[in-house]
Amino acid sequence: MPQPSPLRELNDEPMHLLVEAAEIVSGHTLDLDSLLEKLVALVRKVVDSELVAIMLKTDGDALRVRFAHGFDDGVADDLRIKLGKGITGAAAKGLETIVVNDVNVDPRYIAAVPSVRSELAVPLIARGDLVGVIDLQSTQIDAFGEQEQSILELIASRFSIAIEAARLYRATARQNRDLKALTKIAQEFTHILQLDELLKKIASQLRPVIPYDALSILLLEEGGAVLQHYFGVRYDQHIQWDNIELGVGIVGTAAQTKKPILVIDTQLDDRYVAAIEGIRSEVAVPLMCKDKVIGVIDLECEQVGAFTARHVQTLLLLAPQIATAIENARLYEEVAHNKARMEQDLTAARALQQNLLYAATPHFPGVEIAAHNEAAHEVAGDLYDFFPAPGLDLGILIGDVSGKGAAAALYGALANGLLRNLVQPDQSPAIVLETINRVLMERKIDARYLTALYAQWRPAERSLVIANAGQPRPILRRSGKVTVLEAVGIPLGLLEGTVYEDLRIRLEPDDLLVTFSDGITETTSPTGADYDEKRLVRTIESLPNASAQELIDAIFNDVKAFSGGFNPADDRTAIVVKISNRGDYWNR
Structure with missing residues (x-):
């Protein structure tokens, strides 16, 4: 016996159905979730079906359940059907309604719910393109007839464009939201x-x-x-x-x-x-x-x-x-790691340089000595050293390598090593500088040279012998009067065959000699003015009774104050030698 039709009491009210569908569509045009919910409610009002699903076409040529009624939890959520597969996929691909009175005899049926016996699939079409499928399933055989098909096709025709418009609106809003989010993400990255x-x-x-x-x-x-x-x-x-x-x-x-x-x-x-x-x-x-x-x-x-x-x-x-x-x-x-490693290496190099170049200030009879260096970088291009020699002579060296940093420090170490190895007790400072210049020229390094001042204190003669190779002129203070000594010369490692001259000065008790690198006098103030030689002379004159250490501290404090406390742009080095005024020393 044929089963009673599931069509509800709407056989004589097709116009009422169209009006209700139009009201739903007009009231929920851009709200996809609400639109689909109302669509399912309307379908269930028209046709008595246990299972109702609205499947929409995805970007990947498949159908995905977007809204459903009657399915167990999780069944509809995981359901994906490719176009052409199953009854809904066939209806979607062919853009035509399919009615199956007994799914058990239709090989296309995909058994998502085992108790289903009949199925009705109506495509949703907008402007000739597939939007999705309205799918009804029943546990009864022959549950859907021509009348149900006609009603569902009528509903589908009214909802298809509205659903597509709502999807486009949602996609546009989502795209705008995503673009804003992407912009924010990119900025934060x-x-x-x-x-x-x-x-x-x-x-x-x-x-x-x-x-x-x-x-x-x-x-x-x-x-x-x-x-x-x-x-x-x-x-x-x-x-x-x-x-x-x-x-x-x-x-x-x-x-x-x-x-x-x-x-x-x-x-x-x-x-x-x-x-x-x-x-x-x-x-x-x-x-x-x-x-x-x-x-x-x-x-x-x-x-x-x-x-x-x-x-x-x-x-x-x-x-x-x-x-x-x-x-x-x-x-x-990587840069931070390399920088940290380089800083460790430079710290070690600085410590090594201090041991190699900045010898401890010697205690030498009749002479008070103070020396200090401030490096512009981790390792300095300036150098100083002291060379006790036979016969109670004392060699004093101050130098400044062209450039800054590790390369300058290595070049300075080379020159200092040469001085220690090549100097002979009977050689004057000028001969020593000429020897070093010759060796440096034999090992010429592009864009590298060394300014240096080498002096010998000869206590037996009570004299200081100076030879200068490009260092700033030394300053002598005697009896409160300050004199800039005319000791000049060409830097080492710059020209072959350079000849240097010795300047011999007989020193008296309380005489004081200051030699320094150009990092002192070329220090600039915040306004761009140079510290210069004149200001250094005034600093020396202002402390007539200062010890060697007191004077060198005063010089560096004044330079720092003049620069506004900024780190030095160039290495700063100075040596102060003060002759003893003790009578027992001079009367020996």
Whole structure:
């Protein structure tokens, strides 16, 4: 016996149905969720069907349940049907209604609910294009007839354009929201230079734009064949994945091909390698910088079809920003690491230079000596040293290498070593400088030379012999009067065959000699004025009774005050030699 028709008491009211459909459409044009809910309610009001589903076309030529009634929890959510597959897929592909009176005898039927016996699928068509399908299922055989089909086709015709308009509106609003979010994300990325902090920020900022259950970022070292796992998170927990070889799995394939990969269902993709349990969909996008793959960002979800072509496009827009930010962070960390290592090396070099070049101020009979150096960098290009010699003579050296930093310091160490090895007790300062100049010219280094002043204190003669190779002129203070000594010469290592002259000065008790590098007199004030030789002379004159140490402290304090407290632009070095006024020394 035929089953009674499920069509409700609307056989004589088609106009009422059209009016109600028009009211629903006009009242919910841009609200997709509300529109679909009203559509299902209207369908159930017209046709008595246990199961009703509105399936909409996705970006990947498939149908996905967008709103449903009567299905058990989770059944409709996970249901994806490709166009042409099943009864709904066939109706969608053919753009025509399909009625199946007994699904058990139709090979196209996909048994999502075992108790279903009949099905009615009506396509939603707008301007000739597929929007989706209204799908009704019943546990009764022959549940749907021509009258039900006509009613559903009428409803579909009224809702199709409205549904498409609502989807377009939602897509446009979502696109605008995503673009704003992407702009904000890109701006925030540019300010982060710590790699760990950057990767955490990427994960947190991306989730509102593309919901995911797990995210991982793997990076490729230069010339490497393995993607190193740098960051991973599932829900809010940080996790560690294994490294992945190029070409292996979804991630390795995306890196090798330099193309994004979208997997709707991981169980249907042979490339999928399960890193964590329960994952059903995945999207992997290579991170490119200057046409080179530097890594992959991988998103995973426990829901089938969680990611769409829109998500891929979003990631493709964001990937260059992420790649650039990661490269900047990696470069910053490399520079910071190298800088820290260099600072350690320079600190060690500075300590070594202090031991090699800045000998402890000697205690020499009849002479009070003070010396000080302030380096513009970690290691100095200035140098000073003292050379006790046979016969109670004392050699005094001050020098300044062209340039600054480590290279200048090494050149200074070379010159100082030469002086210690080549100087002979019977050689005058001029002969010593000529010898060093000759050796430096034999080992000529481009753009390197050394200004130096070498002096010998000869207590038996009570005289100081000076030879100058380009250093500032030394200053002598005697009986309160300050004199700039005319001791000049050409820097060492600059010209072959240079001849230097000795300047011999007989010193008296309380005489004081100051020799210094140009970093003292070329110090500039905040207004751009030079400290100059005249100011140094006034500083020396202002302290007639100062000890050697007191005077050198005063000089450096005055220079610092003059510069406004700024760090020196050039190395500053000075030596003060004061002759003893003790009678027992001079009357020996």
